[in-house]
Amino acid sequence: MEFNTKLIHGGTSMDETTGGMSVPIHMATTFQQKKIGQSKYDYSRSANPTREAVEELIADLEGGAAGLAFASGSAAINTIFSLFSAGDHFVVGNDVYGGTFRLIDSVLKRLGLTFTVVDTRDLTAVKQAITPKTKAIYLETPTNPLLRVTDVKAVTEIAHENNLLSIIDNTFSSPYIQRPIEFDVDIVIHSASKYLGGHSDVIAGLVVTKDAQLAEELRFLQNAIGAILSPHDSWLLQRGMKTLGLRMRAHLQNADAVFDYLSKQEMVEKIYYPGDPENEDFTIAKKQMNGFGAMISFELQEGLDPSAFVEQLQVITLAESLGAVESLIEIPALMTHGSIPRATRIANGIKDELIRLSVGVEDPKDLLADLEQSFNHLKGK
């Protein structure tokens, strides 16, 4: 089955008992056991038919052994790190999601896990960061908010040569654009609150493992820790995912148009977009991604006020988050990455002036006109 067909018919996509074209929302917390132990389900934290449907679907889409659904992307990430023990060491990308940085810095370090942060595009730096205690390499590509692209295959090879797990947060691409398990990655994570859900109306996390053994271990932790996705949200997520292909095609087209516009706009100093042929990661992005994603970050020329620019926009909404049908814009230094100490943030290349745009699926004419009127507003200041 092709990817776009799997979105509609993959995993469990309908109700076998009635022929209903949508999986029922099974709210039951407990299930009758005709004889002790003889039932497919017993308690909904352990397994729930509605959640199972979306778990099967994401496993199908990513091409992994099994999927697991969590209450949020953050809950998924925390559950993955619960595979490990105090003293274990990790090599982590230097441009990870702000909330992941917060989890590592304020929670996981306190529990005794240790981390070395590197630019995972630099394969020598990745190798040098590995110690005898290292258990995994954890990264995002493209990164947030600078959209840096790491060669997934190369890093996974380094991981496996050193008996480490490779873990990738695939949120920014969605499986439409990139399927890391095809490059031998062990664990793929999604904040499904973004492209997979796609409508700014469900917080969810999904995980897919390459092999079944690891899925078993995570299944145990999912049940033990209990940060599961509710039946209602599982249903909402699966409904959103059915249109991922349609949405991504529109996202990608619009992102191209916005990139074109921004690259001709003289008030823009710098653009970060893997689809820019002049971007240093363009070649790798082209090799491993099916399209370049719909996230574009940029800096205005010095002296121009990024807050005034984003506050003037009318169609593009000033808000955190990304990956929804609506175009969303934000200033990482003041919003999504505000919890990272300024010095660390600047050292990682995230300037105060940086603007991050999640290009939605509106008519591109309206998006370009909105950007234009906001640039004109800056000019008039």
Ligand SMILES: *Cc1c(COP(=O)(O)O)cnc(C)c1O
């Ligand atoms: C949003 C996000 C997360 C966290 O997901 P939640 O669903 O908000 O908990 C993790 N990683 C990336 C890349 C994200 O964008």
